[in-house]
Amino acid sequence: MGKKNKMTREPLTVVLLISLMCGVLSQALADESAAWTEIGKYYVFQAKEGIWESSWIGPGKGIRSDDVGKVFYVRKTFETDDPSAFKRVYVSADSKYKMWVNGQPVARGPARFDPDHQIYDTLDISSLIQPGKNVIAAEVMYWGWGGPIFQISLQPGFVFESKGLKSDASWKVLVCPGIESAGDAALLKWIGYLAGNWMEKVDARYTPVGWQALAYDDERWDNAENLGHPSIWGERDTHSPWKLIPRTIPPLEERAEETCKVVQSGLVVDDKENPPFQFDVKADAEAPSLPFVAPGDGKIHYVVFDAGRLVTAYPRLEVESAGGAIVEIKYGEAPILNGKKGRRDRLEDKRVEGYNDIYITQHGRQVYEPFLHRTFWYVRVAVKSDTPVTIHGLNYRWTSYAFPERGAFTCSDPLLNQIWEVGRYTARLCAHESYEDCPYYEQLQYAGDTRIQMLVTYYAFGDPRLPALGLRHLNISRIPEGLTQSRYPAHMYQVIPGFSLFWVMMIEDYYLHTGDLELVREMTGGIYSVLRFFEDYQTDKGFLANLPYWNYHDWAFRRNGMPRAVNENCTISTLLYKGALDAGARLMEALDNPLEAERFHRLSKKMAAAVNANAWSEAEGLYTDGVAIRDLSQHANIYAILFDVANEERQKRIAERLFEDKKLTQATFYFSYYLHQVAEKLGQPQRILDDMIRWKNMLETGTSTWWETPEPQSVRSECHAWSSSPTYTFMKVILGVRPVEPGFARAEIRPFPAGLEWAKGTTPTPHGDIHVSWTAKPEFSLEVTLPESVKADVILPNGQKFEAGAGKSVFK
DSSP states (O other): OOSTTSOOSSOOTHHHHHHHTHHHHHHHHHHHHHHHTTGGGGBOOOOOOSOOOSOOEEOGGGSOTTOOSEEEEEEEEEEESOGGGGSSEEEEEESEEEEEETTEEEEEEOOSOBTTBEEEEEEOOGGGOOSEEEEEEEEEEEOOTTSOTTOOOOSOEEEEEOSSOBOOTTSEEEEOTTEEEOGGGGBSSOOSOOOOOOOEEEEGGGSOSSTTSTTOOOTTSEEOEEOOOOEETTOSSOOSSOEEEEOOSOOOEEOOOEEOEEEEEEEESOOOSSSSOOSOEEEOSSOOOSSEEEOSSSSEEEEEEEEEEEEEEEEEEEEEESSOOEEEEEEESSOEETTEEOOSSOOTTOBOOSBEEEEEOOSEEEEEOOSSOEEEEEEEEEEEOSSOEEEEEEEEEEEEOOOOOOOEEEESOHHHHHHHHHHHHHHHHTBSSSBOSOTTTTOOOBHHHHHHHHHHHHHHTOOOHHHHHHHHHHHHTOOTTSOOOSBSSOSSOOOOHHHHHHHHHHHHHHHHHHOOHHHHHHTHHHHHHHHHHGGGGBOTTSOBOOOSSOOOOOTTSTBTTBOGGGGSSBHHHHHHHHHHHHHHHHHHHHTTOHHHHHHHHHHHHHHHHHHHHHTEETTTTEEBSOSSSOOBBHHHHHHHHHTTOSOHHHHHHHHHHHTTOTTSBOOOHHHHHHHHHHHHHTTOTHHHHHTTHHHHHHHTTTOSSOOSSSOTTTOSOSOOGGGGHHHHHHHHHTSOEEESSGGGSEEEEOOOOTTOSEEEEEEEETTEEEEEEEEOSSSOEEEEEEOTTOEEEEEOTTSOEEEEOSEEEEEO
8 A cells, every 4th residue: 555645546634634724724725826926026136156956856756757736745844943044046947836934935936938048046945944944845847848849858857956945856746636737628629829838737626725734744745756956057078957047037026916897607518527618608687796606516607707908817716615616717808609709808708718727626615726827807607516516706817027127108188099009918928937829829039029028018118137147048049050939939940941030030139139249249159050050041143042941921921921922033032031130230349349230231231232123113113022923012022121222212112111001911910010110210100100090999899909810810929029119109200319329328209299298208228217298389399308327319300409418308
């Protein structure tokens, strides 16, 4: 039989105690939820000095390296007379951990990267250590190679080091038999490309209770397996599979619990014993109230909860049961019926379709919270049981990257204010431990999306840490041929050549907005390798053609986002390369590398000459997508203007058709960032505001976030930050604030009235915030407040020019 209190597949006798103390347990769980909102105070941004003396530890044979969604617990009870020995604690895990000290939540991590750059957290937990007996406890989720694509794992492991305590084989471990990946049971049918296997199945009858507390008896747990000493990134000989580096971003923000509203109940039209249950439902005539009791009749009863807006959050479902009830928690971004959406803010005749967690109840009152946050507006909780189950409610703790909300924008047009705010909120939901294309389907950091997200970050939040980490992620992702991967961290290999070129531009964006030349210097080899790659794919006409991998440019191109001309002389790829060469040359000049800068300049001129000689159509007054394939697109002509290929005369001819001629392949929300930059460059910023009708159309559906594509009924992702570019553009164009010298050492303030009565806002810079406020009547009046050491060139709408220094200045 082995050790008699090993976790077995028999219900725990502790449930009898729980049933007697359900009120106490419920309050304890609520207190723990509140404690997770305070863990940021334990984090310290400091690298460990010297070698690591602890050991990586693991669960032994209980979890294999190819397992998915397995959990093991680690505990160490110890005595100390010196709490100060825990002022610096270093922790990491593969794949993710949550940690408690004497039952108090203190940390969750590590932040995403890869095993060759295994991030560790530095904590100060001395305030929680008491003289005498203490316990450190951690829950480790191991996803393996079949888990979420964003996770790169090798084998289950955990490491803890401090002066007072170090992980080793004396620590206790327990593989939890009650938690596993939900696998195929998490998804009824195809709902769009899903890049994550993060859904879970939890059988609460076979999970320990109270194991984080000092009083818990872990005598019957196994001793940990010693996996060897840790290695630091950059060491000479590294025997550990994980190369440790310190965390550089703050822990995620977790807010106080909010309550979801129950809006519907009824029966699921299904007779299966286990999830995933059908989407089809038969709704009750009236909305239910809480608590809701599902009778134990063997049918599948459900309730739908409404969070009030789309959120990324830790849902907390409170239920009461005799034990063994099957609960399916299904998450939806928007109401939907047979693939068609309508209003986002009302369920109406639609239903919840999406993926789901599975929870099997223990006896008594209990709370289920998944290990990883979820994305949802609506949640369908379906229950199948032979005994009554009471659903007391669904709360959630909202979470996102902890951006400081320094930037601000308001004006006399409520619509523009709403567009700015929804873009800011969308950007928040698409940023956690990295930037994410979308929080529901993928959570992957794609370079094309991330460039736009970083620009929003500089203006709306003023935090350079996540952009710096994102640039490093993509730099490390480079393949032997020289390109970055299209998205990283990711264990599934994907390359989009154009996204590597955007990465070069992102480095210049970062330098211009932060002034951090050291990170640019760190990226130098990557800049060279990316730009060098494309030299091998030039045709006899001087274009790029037949690039390998996925030559995505915009979903507007119906061949999986690829223009028809990608396999011949591709104007769009060639122009994008030209723009990246220009950015690379400017970066090399900043690094005092004139020879490489000149080389990039020569290649850039060659690309421009080739396009001008072969892709300009005098009859159309536009550049074509290729030489043999004469398709017309906004995209090619946007790049020709943006990257200074079209001369002034050609720019004027392009402008006659660019914004209104629907014969051109039209830019989607993603590519509209570049369309809007061209409108500004052409001196037609009103075109930007005219284009806001597309964002207004989204708002009219009741959405709380911006979508991936503009189709209101069939759009896949409801939350895509590449559509948030107006949040950046309004501040740059309407307020008129932009850096002229790196790090805003010198700024330009050139406001565009846009038919507004007034506008005001705040633009963060490394030196402090720039405040701008203007009114258009009775005469244009501009008030500017600059931080110390910043000067600005001020250009009024009538062309008058001034210079502003630190402090407040008024211009009329």
